[in-house]
Amino acid sequence: MSEVAAVDARVELAGIPLRSPVLTASGTFGYGREFAPFLDLRRIGGFVAKSLTLEPRRGNPPPRIAEAPSGMLNAISLENVGVDAFVREKLPALPDGVVVIASIFETEIDRYAEVAKRLSGARLVAGLEVNASCPHVKSGGIEFGQNPAVLAGLVRAVRRATSLPLLVKLSPNVTDIGEMARVCEAEGADGLSLINSVQALEVDVERRRPVLSNVLGGLSGPAIRPIALRMVWQARRAVKLPICGMGGITSGDDAVKFLLCGATAVQVGTQNYLDPSAAGAVADGIESYCARHGFRRVADLIGALQTPGR
Amino acid sequence: MTSPLVPGVPIRAEATVRALHGEGGVNHRLVLRVPGWPGFLAGQFVMLSPGPLGAAPRTDPLLPRPMAVYRERASDGDPEIEILFKRHGRGTALLADCRPGARVGLVGPLGRGFPAVAAPRALLVAGGTGIASVYELAARLLRRDASGVTVLLGARSAQDLMGEGDFAALGVRLEIATEDGSRGTRGLVTDLLEAALAQAAPAHVYACGPTAMMRRCAEIASARGAGCSVSLENPMACGFGVCLGCAAPLRSGAFALVCRDGPVFDASAVDWERMP
Numbered sequence: 001m002s003e004v005a006a007v008d009a010r011v012e013l014a015g016i017p018l019r020s021p022v023l024t025a026s027g028t029f030g031y032g033r034e035f036a037p038f039l040d041l042r043r044i045g046g047f048v049a050k051s052l053t054l055e056p057r058r059g060n061p062p063p064r065i066a067e068a069p070s071g072m073l074n075a076i077s078l079e080n081v082g083v084d085a086f087v088r089e090k091l092p093a094l095p096d097g098v099v100v101i102a103s104i105f106e107t108e109i110d111r112y113a114e115v116a117k118r119l120s121g122a123r124l125v126a127g128l129e130v131n132a133s134c135p136h137v138k139s140g141g142i143e144f145g146q147n148p149a150v151l152a153g154l155v156r157a158v159r160r161a162t163s164l165p166l167l168v169k170l171s172p173n174v175t176d177i178g179e180m181a182r183v184c185e186a187e188g189a190d191g192l193s194l195i196n197s198v199q200a201l202e203v204d205v206e207r208r209r210p211v212l213s214n215v216l217g218g219l220s221g222p223a224i225r226p227i228a229l230r231m232v233w234q235a236r237r238a239v240k241l242p243i244c245g246m247g248g249i250t251s252g253d254d255a256v257k258f259l260l261c262g263a264t265a266v267q268v269g270t271q272n273y274l275d276p277s278a279a280g281a282v283a284d285g286i287e288s289y290c291a292r293h294g295f296r297r298v299a300d301l302i303g304a305l306q307t308p309g310r
Numbered sequence: 311m312t313s314p315l316v317p318g319v320p321i322r323a324e325a326t327v328r329a330l331h332g333e334g335g336v337n338h339r340l341v342l343r344v345p346g347w348p349g350f351l352a353g354q355f356v357m358l359s360p361g362p363l364g365a366a367p368r369t370d371p372l373l374p375r376p377m378a379v380y381r382e383r384a385s386d387g388d389p390e391i392e393i394l395f396k397r398h399g400r401g402t403a404l405l406a407d408c409r410p411g412a413r414v415g416l417v418g419p420l421g422r423g424f425p426a427v428a429a430p431r432a433l434l435v436a437g438g439t440g441i442a443s444v445y446e447l448a449a450r451l452l453r454r455d456a457s458g459v460t461v462l463l464g465a466r467s468a469q470d471l472m473g474e475g476d477f478a479a480l481g482v483r484l485e486i487a488t489e490d491g492s493r494g495t496r497g498l499v500t501d502l503l504e505a506a507l508a509q510a511a512p513a514h515v516y517a518c519g520p521t522a523m524m525r526r527c528a529e530i531a532s533a534r535g536a537g538c539s540v541s542l543e544n545p546m547a548c549g550f551g552v553c554l555g556c557a558a559p560l561r562s563g564a565f566a567l568v569c570r571d572g573p574v575f576d577a578s579a580v581d582w583e584r585m586p
Contacts, residue, residue: 035552037320037321059554059565060557061557062557062565065547067372067373070369079557222369222372250369270372272548273373273548274415277322
């Protein structure tokens with residue numbers, strides 16, 4: 001694969017230098033160590049760890065997952081070990097050279113900021129991803145990422161709490177993704193991650209019940225890829241912030257689509273369940289695409305979508 | 311009493327279908343050639359995803375299916391494993407339609423398998439597809455102590471019964487119950503367990519099958535003071551502890567992951583009331 005070796009895959013995302021534009025998505029990759037039998041984490045750009053809260057958090061009762069056409073729904077409810085156990089037990093289990101982006105999540109803005117503080121300076125943590133898709137208690141259960149004023153307050157508070165590079169992971173469950181992107185840019189975010197899963201419902205028709213105990217879940221997988229591409233493209237046109245694109249990526253060609261629509265890097269999510277070495281194959285696939293089409297640098301693909309009449 | 315387990319280290323492999331046999335009704339036997347197969351512990355499972363359909367990438371159904379490893383086979387080339395399964399949904403239909411030479415994505419072996427419990431008698435109770443989980447356990451227990459192993463198999467009817475000939479060939483003491491009486495005793499396999507536990511010698515019960523069957527096994531074993539290990543079969547997306555989809559409620563109030571903490575659990579630790 002000498003022609004692949006000639007491709008320069010490096011990109012810089014929100015001030016974080018990455019050896020490859022391929023990361024893995026929060027909630028699909030545990031704390032990294034689970035993938036040790038299948039994938040060398042230093043072969044990909046890095047991984048986004050499972051969202052962390054101040055205290056350990058227990059998830060929803062089963063059933064927590066449901067299959068859907070070319071996708072799946074999940075309603076895990078952000079079960080995690082808590083930020084302190086992550087720093088104390090999970091990070092030390094990882095080898096040097098792994099790039100970790102820590103995902104943070106909470107129900108109140110002050111608590112988000114506290115989680116961010118506790119991760120600042122932790123070994124291997126190169127940046128934070130703010131999961132803004134949690135229902136906000138004080139706003140009557142609406143997601144942080146669905147209300148521009150609430151989102152602004154969240155990004156402002158976390159920005160003050162840390163000097164780490166800050167990505168904000170946006171909810172797709174909004175009317176105007178560009179408006180949310182502009183709010184993040186104005187409040188000092190360093191980049192955007194999109195999209196999170198799409199709110200969805202699946203029904204067990206025999207039992208006339210929702211499949212999930214939580215009733216509603218988040219749809220992920222190839223089913224949402226065209227929606228994700230659309231939102232990356234719209235956000236790209238709305239702001240100058242670098243974008244980490246995700247939604248149903250299964251191959252190098254899928255990832256290239258996100259780069260062409262303006263993403264600087266990508267995350268592989270649900271595909272990790274089917275194939276725990278998938279992120280490595282996606283990284284190789286991007287380089288093969290570049291070799292096939294005469295691109296010396298992966299970075300040259302970013303935003304290279306040729307739209308008619310523009 | 312319980313010896314520690316060293317799980318087989320899982321691999322991700324492209325397996326090749328060597329053979330696929332119909333075994334009556336919806337029962338199928340799949341033989342996979344698996345390069346690099348590391349061997350497995352009785353009770354471990356694999357996640358299987360049938361590959362692309364011809365030139366078309368396949369994304370529907372999306373998720374791999376957890377399948378017990380039935381047994382390994384000697385082969386002149388790469389190691390081979392057998393999977394016994396029932397065609398009852400979209401994923402198993404895809405598997406059942408595979409032809410020899412077809413590629414199947416495989417991750418495994420996964421999970422912790424059955425504990426080796428020291429007891430004078432081992433009673434293995436299996437119903438439906440759960441039968442596939444206990445064959446290797448029976449074989450390994452027999453090698454250790456040929457006299458104290460009894461297998462109780464249950465099915466709706468003779469046609470639904472899987473693997474009877476294999477268990478008979480092992481030389482294990484075998485009892486069968488079918489709900490319609492078309493094979494063995496008419497009734498439930500749990501009735502056979504009640505009768506077996508009525509004997510005085512202490513026993514350990516190993517059970518795999520529908521949730522209602524395993525719950526009943528747990529109750530019967532508990533009433534007789536026998537230990538009971540159950541192998542749970544919750545739906546899961548990954549099989550190695552990251553999707554968190556296969557949570558099983560424990561009596562402690564916590565959730566365990568069937569894939570990582572199981573699939574075998576001490577039946578007395580499971581909160582059967584809250585099992586879906």
